[in-house]
Amino acid sequence: xxxxxxxxxxxxxxxxxALRGIVEQRLSTSEAVREQxxxxxxxxxxxxxxxxxxxxxxxxVSAVVKLCAEHKxxxxxxxxxxxxxxxxxxxxxxxxxxxxxxxxxxxxSVEDLDVTVQPGVxxxxxxxxxxxxxxxxxxxxxxxxxxxxxxATRASGTNAVRYGTMRENVxxxxxxxADGRVIRTSSRARKSSAGYDLTRxxxxxxxxxGVITEITLRLFGIPEATSAAVASFPSLEAAVNTVILTxxxxxxxxRIELLDELQMDAINKYSGLxxxxxxxxxxxFHGSDAGVxxxxxxxxxxxxxxxxxxxxxxxxxxxxxxxxxARHDAYYAAMALRPGCKGMTTDVCVPISRLAECLLxxxxxxxxxxxxxxxxxxxxxxxxxxxxxISPDDEExxxxxxxxxxxxxxxxxxxxxxxxxxxxxxxxxMDFLVAEHGEALSVMRSLKMALDPDxxxxxxxxxxx
Numbered sequence: 125x126x127x128x129x130x131x132x133x134x135x136x137x138x139x140x141x142a143l144r145g146i147v148e149q150r151l152s153t154s155e156a157v158r159e160q161x162x163x164x165x166x167x168x169x170x171x172x173x174x175x176x177x178x179x180x181x182x183x184x185v186s187a188v189v190k191l192c193a194e195h196k197x198x199x200x201x202x203x204x205x206x207x208x209x210x211x212x213x214x215x216x217x218x219x220x221x222x223x224x225x226x227x228x229x230x231x232x233s234v235e236d237l238d239v240t241v242q243p244g245v246x247x248x249x250x251x252x253x254x255x256x257x258x259x260x261x262x263x264x265x266x267x268x269x270x271x272x273x274x275x276a277t278r279a280s281g282t283n284a285v286r287y288g289t290m291r292e293n294v295x296x297x298x299x300x301x302a303d304g305r306v307i308r309t310s311s312r313a314r315k316s317s318a319g320y321d322l323t324r325x326x327x328x329x330x331x332x333x334g335v336i337t338e339i340t341l342r343l344f345g346i347p348e349a350t351s352a353a354v355a356s357f358p359s360l361e362a363a364v365n366t367v368i369l370t371x372x373x374x375x376x377x378x379r380i381e382l383l384d385e386l387q388m389d390a391i392n393k394y395s396g397l398x399x400x401x402x403x404x405x406x407x408x409f410h411g412s413d414a415g416v417x418x419x420x421x422x423x424x425x426x427x428x429x430x431x432x433x434x435x436x437x438x439x440x441x442x443x444x445x446x447x448x449x450a451r452h453d454a455y456y457a458a459m460a461l462r463p464g465c466k467g468m469t470t471d472v473c474v475p476i477s478r479l480a481e482c483l484l485x486x487x488x489x490x491x492x493x494x495x496x497x498x499x500x501x502x503x504x505x506x507x508x509x510x511x512x513x514i515s516p517d518d519e520e521x522x523x524x525x526x527x528x529x530x531x532x533x534x535x536x537x538x539x540x541x542x543x544x545x546x547x548x549x550x551x552x553x554m555d556f557l558v559a560e561h562g563e564a565l566s567v568m569r570s571l572k573m574a575l576d577p578d579x580x581x582x583x584x585x586x587x588x589x
Contacts (some may be wrong), residue, residue, distance in 0.1 A: 132217025133197050135174040143177060143219065146187045150178035150225075161202050161212065161220040165267070167468045167516075168210035168552060173200055173220040180225055182298060182306055182337040189335060190304030192219055198580050199302075201331040203243065203273030206265075208469050209550030211277065211330055215584035221335060223272055229253050230338065238295060238312060240340045243272020259343040262287035265546065266452040272336050277548040278328030282451065285371075285504030286378045286410070287344065289546070294327050298338035302576040312340055325571070330548055331582035333575050347410035350378075351420055352438040352447055355427045356402040360384060360487060360499075362430040363403040364480040367503045369426050371476055375419050379408035380504035381451055384487065387458065387498035394457030395450035400434055405503075406451055408444070451500075458498045458511040465513045468522075470529045472536035473507040473545030482539055483508060486532050493524045507545035534559065549586045557586070 135153075144151050152158070153175050163170035174197075179185045192199050198218025205212055214220060227244035234257050241250060248268045251260050265274060265281035273279075275297070280289035287293070296310040309322035326333060357363040360382075367380050382405055383391065389401045405427070409419045424435045438444050450457075459467050474482045483499065490497045490510065501508025510532065512525040533543045533556050543549075543556035557565055565587075572587045573579075579589050 130216050132174060132214075135197065135217070135219070139191070139195055139197070140175060142191055143175060143188065146184060146191065147177045147179065150180070152176045158220075161200075161205070161222065162214050164205050164207040164210065164212050166208045166210060166552065167466045167514075168213060168550075171210075171213035171215050173198075173214035174217045176202075176220045176222055178222045178225050182300065185221060185223075185300045185335050185337050186304045186306050188219065188221060189300050189302065192580055193303050193578065196578050196580060198583050199331075199335065200582050201243075201272070201276065201335045203270030203276075204246065204268065206267035206269045207273065207277055207550065208547045209544070209552035211548060211550040211582075211585060213551065213584075215551065218580070223335075223337070224270070226272075226337065232257060232259075233312075234259065236312065237343045237345075238340055239343055240338060241271050242338060243270060243275070243336050245271050247271065247274065254343065258346055260346050261293075261341055262344055263290055263293055266455075271339050271341070275327055275336055275339050276330050278546070280502065280505075280507070280546045282379045282381055282408075282448070282502055284502055284507075284546075285380055286376060291324065291327055293342045294323060294339060295342060296340040297323055297326050297336055299326055299334040299336055301334045302578070302581050306337075328548070330550065330585050332572060332586050333581060335581075349411060349413045349416040350444065351409045351416045352444045353407045353409075353420055353424070354399060354434075354436045354438070354447065355405045355407070355424075355432040356400040356434040357404070357427075358402065358431045360403045360483055361480050362432070363405050364483055364503065366405060366423075366427050366430045366432070368476055368479065369430075370423055371504060373422070373426070375422055376411070377407060377419060377423065377504065378410040379406065380502070381406040382499070382501045382503040382508065383451070383454065384499040386461075386496070387454055387500050390457040390461050390498055391450045391454055394460050395446075395453060397450055406447060408448075454498070454500050455511055458513055461496055461498075462513045462515075464515075466516050468512040468514055468525050468529070469509060469547070470512075470532065471507060471509040471545050471547045472533055472541055472543060473505065474536050474539045474541030476506045478539040478541070479503060479506050479508075482536055482541070485535060486510065486528075489528050489531050493528050495521065495525055495528060497525075497528070502545070505545070506541070509547075551584050554586065554588065
């Protein structure tokens, strides 16, 4: 969809000087820096802010937001810029608050299995910091995203089938509100019945309600044993049915990733692998040595029943790393199928009982459209993605891609699913929220206007006031 563009708010010289008084020299108005902060990893065009500030503390963020509120200037939080639905585009200009330099791990409690971080800490940085504690943070969206951005977009990823998404793993937040007030949404307690659940309100709010400046997260013990496996199947349906029976059998698999035959061809070429060009499942199992062995053998038996003739193990750490790096590079591998083109990525999530039907009908739509579009998915929780590789100069091809995307989303909604399992809304999927949420969207709008009456917090995303 096209964004809601309005004339950018003009930043006066006096306003810029007032900003500089807060962050000193950590402010930029150069065109290159502003352009960089107006785009994410998606096909959506860049929309540059008027200025970029690099915040170092909650107090600085609060002071910047207060100044912006006083002058009714839009505020756009920015982490690593790896979002996929235009989340960071400054549709009405304003000030981008870059939190990448707020990258400290503030506290770790090994006994309580939790950690508090600033929003610029990335998931890889966090797990490297935790390595000697015997703990890890499991949410893995693929990109080395910032924890603040992952929280703001309610990210998930390959481990969600066992460990949950950011929704389940965020315990508490410190948030700067639209008027500059600083609040803490909850305590560190693992459960509470005290008041509204403000933590869940801000997880997934995409910067439209406030700027997240501290995050307290659940941690997990590093498993005693880890094993991975790859299984190829004669059809997409056979692969998906294997997933469904695995989940229904209660096997605590840590990861189940689906790659269709086109995606397997792409990663073979891009990552130097040699797997069959067939629909394929990547598995990972966590637990004790005996538990992992039992889980894997049970899944192998299920896969065999659905026609898998090629179940390969990866028990060495370097082999598992290579396997999952290839999965994380799937988007870049897909892009390499058509050099010079761009990727239009989209995702949906459906109840797992409808997954095979939704996948097969989507694959049929793609094939009939003539678009190059591999399918990958975190299918253990019913979530899958397409990456439509399209020419940016071919308007007719772009129109076909939009049509495939709309059919895919509306099909998922008709099956009791959602328009996005993990990419988020940004401005790319705003129109689908009406079909998904109905009257509940007006409640969201009321919350937005109550907390941000001047609509300065990342305007033009999720909700149209």
